[in-house]
Amino acid sequence: MIRYQLVCKCEHQFESWFRSGDDYDHQQKEDLLWCPACGSSKVCKALMAPNVKTGRNEPQAPQNLTADIDQQKFQDELRTMRDQVTQTSEYVGDNFTSVARKMHYGDEPERKIYGEAKLKDVKDLNEEGITVLPLPSLPEDKN
Ligand SMILES: [Zn+2]
Incomplete structure (x- = not known):
């Protein structure tokens, strides 16, 4: 690798x-x-700074270090955002599309929900005027 x-x-x-x-x-x-x-x-x-040990106490490629921190910060922000949604919303799993639609038409009490939906269903919901926001996916989701 x-x-x-x-x-x-x-x-x-x-x-x-x-x-x-x-x-x-x-x-x-x-x-x-x-x-x-x-x-x-x-x-x-x-472009990479060559990782050569010179024996002198030089700082290591600062631009790479900054990128690492930004990347970490970016993922932390996504995680925080996602935690806020998952902690204040009800998980409805695969029923997301139908529950979202029922809420929109007044068949179910309105509340915050999250769950899984196919891209096609999301498009359908949007066409019916129901706004659906994707939750960011994080590297650990792929485990
Ligand atoms: Zn970019």
Whole structure:
């Protein structure tokens, strides 16, 4: 596994792991890489400061450090936002679409809910004037 520092066209920096340099080339060419900050797939390798031990006490590549912190902060903000929703809303699981619709038409008492819905259902709801916001997904969701 190798880790590359990547940068998108808006100059957001982030890190990603690859099986090999070829794996990176492939993903870059197929637009499989995207920026977690803005979603852009215009992503390329950032220039890396060489990690050479000089024996002197030099600070290590400060721009990479900043990117790490921003990335962490970004994910913390997403997590906080999501926790607020999940703690103040009722989980309705797969029934999300039908419950949201019933609330809209007055068949169920209005309350905050969250759950799972297919993209198509979300589009249908939006067309009926029911606003649905996606919850951000976090890296640990993919475990
Ligand atoms: Zn970006």
